[in-house]
Amino acid sequence: MTERQRQILKALIESFILSGEDVSSFELLRNHEFDVSSATLRNEFLSLTESGYLTKSHFASGRIPTIKGLYFYINNLMNEEQVNFLEIVRIGQELYNERFDIQTLLRQSMKTVHKLTGEPVFVIYNNVIQFYRISRLLSSYTHFPKKIQADYLKGLIKFWDVIEDPEVFSSILGSQVEYPRGGVGLFSGTELGLEELENFIAVFAPFKLLQNDTAHGYIGTIGYINLNYKSAVPALKTMADMLNNMLKGW
Numbered sequence: 426m427t428e429r430q431r432q433i434l435k436a437l438i439e440s441f442i443l444s445g446e447d448v449s450s451f452e453l454l455r456n457h458e459f460d461v462s463s464a465t466l467r468n469e470f471l472s473l474t475e476s477g478y479l480t481k482s483h484f485a486s487g488r489i490p491t492i493k494g495l496y497f498y499i500n501n502l503m504n505e506e507q508v509n510f511l512e513i514v515r516i517g518q519e520l521y522n523e524r525f526d527i528q529t530l531l532r533q534s535m536k537t538v539h540k541l542t543g544e545p546v547f548v549i550y551n552n553v554i555q556f557y558r559i560s561r562l563l564s565s566y567t568h569f570p571k572k573i574q575a576d577y578l579k580g581l582i583k584f585w586d587v588i589e590d591p592e593v594f595s596s597i598l599g600s601q602v603e604y605p606r607g608g609v610g611l612f613s614g615t616e617l618g619l620e621e622l623e624n625f626i627a628v629f630a631p632f633k634l635l636q637n638d639t640a641h642g643y644i645g646t647i648g649y650i651n652l653n654y655k656s657a658v659p660a661l662k663t664m665a666d667m668l669n670n671m672l673k674g675w
Contacts, residue, residue, distance in 0.1 A: 426476070426497075433459070433469050434478055435502040438490045445651045447487030489624075489650070492613045498654070499609065505659045508541065517667055524671055527634065531555060534644060534664055541660040542646055542653065547588065547627075549598070550634070550642035554591035562648060577649070580621040584614060588627070588647060598629055598643050607666070609658050613650070624650045628657050630665035634672050644668070 426434075436457045440448045450466040453459065459466060470488050473479045478494035481487075490498065516537050523530040527550070535546040535557035546557045562581055588594050597612055609630050614622020629645025644664055646657045 426478075429459075429461075430469055430473060431502060433466065434473060434490075434494060435498060437479070437488060438494065438498045438502075441489055442651045442653065445649060447481075447489055449487035452487070492611055492615070492626075495611055495626075495650075495654070499611075499658055503655060503658070506655045508659055508663050513663060516663075520667055520671060530634075530668075530671065531642075531644075532557070534668060538644065538646065538660050538664050542657045544646035544648055544652060544657060546644070546646055547629075548642065548644045549591050549595045552591050552595065554589070554594060559647075565649070576621070577624075580614070580623075580625055583621050584625040584647075587614070587617065587622070595640075595643065598627070598631075598645075599641065607662065609645075609661050626650045626652065628652060628654065628661060630661040632665040632668040634668060642668070 433453070436453055436459075437448045440453065440456060450463050450470060454461075454463055454466060461469075470479060473494070474481065474488065477491055478497060479488040480491050481489075519537075520530060520533060523533050531548045531550060532555065535548055535555065538544075538546045539558050545559045545561045547559075548555045562585075587597070597616075598610060609628055612627040612629070614625045625647075626649070627645050627647045629643045631641035631643055633641060644661060646652060646661065
């Protein structure tokens with residue numbers, strides 16, 4: 426990928442996160458200082474699409490990122506929001522105080538990630554799934570353009586069917602092998618071959634509370650594909666790291 430393509434991909438994804446809508450070459454030129462013509466930008470869109478980083482949605486002539494594009498953005502282009510050190514210490518102390526009650530510990534972890542990100546949060550541990558503020562998935566549809574609201578609600582129903590089954594959902598997350606150790610994984614409904622789910626996503630990080638755990642637990646955020654990755658990724662990395670070390674040696 427050329428440097429110009431990297432900058433175009435970064436700008437397009439960040440515009441998409443803000444708007445939740447397809448991004449056209451005209452919009453990108455209007456809002457960013459690219460010293461190229463609209464025709465050149467469209468050619469770069471085509472190249473990034475052919476390489477699997479962007480896709481053309483059903484609603485307009487612009488582009489939206491694919492899972493491959495989001496992975497590249499998160500790992501190579503995104504400037505993560507920094508979690509305040511004092512806040513990390515405070516969070517760590519609160520969690521440590523709950524270390525003898527695993528369910529309370531996990532519940533507090535979800536509340537903390539929600540506070541840091543504003544997104545609905547889930548935890549899967551020992552084939553039990555818990556959610557925090559999942560109702561936000563339903564209420565947020567009003568923030569989208571009317572042309573996609575009906576499709577959003579239709580997709581949300583199917584997405585809910587997938588994520589409410591802890592065994593199915595945990596198996597799906599465990600199969601996502603692309604994310605680096607200490608990093609985050611992404612899951613999109615497109616990977617299930619269901620068109621209605623193509624713009625719903627889970628961002629998650631694995632953890633093990635106990636050394637003898639035979640499988641990972643997962644903590645993550647769920648929602649539409651234009652999640653605020655800049656806050657979600659560092660929050661999940663931080664929380665997974667804390668949970669990994671909370672009961673170390675037990």
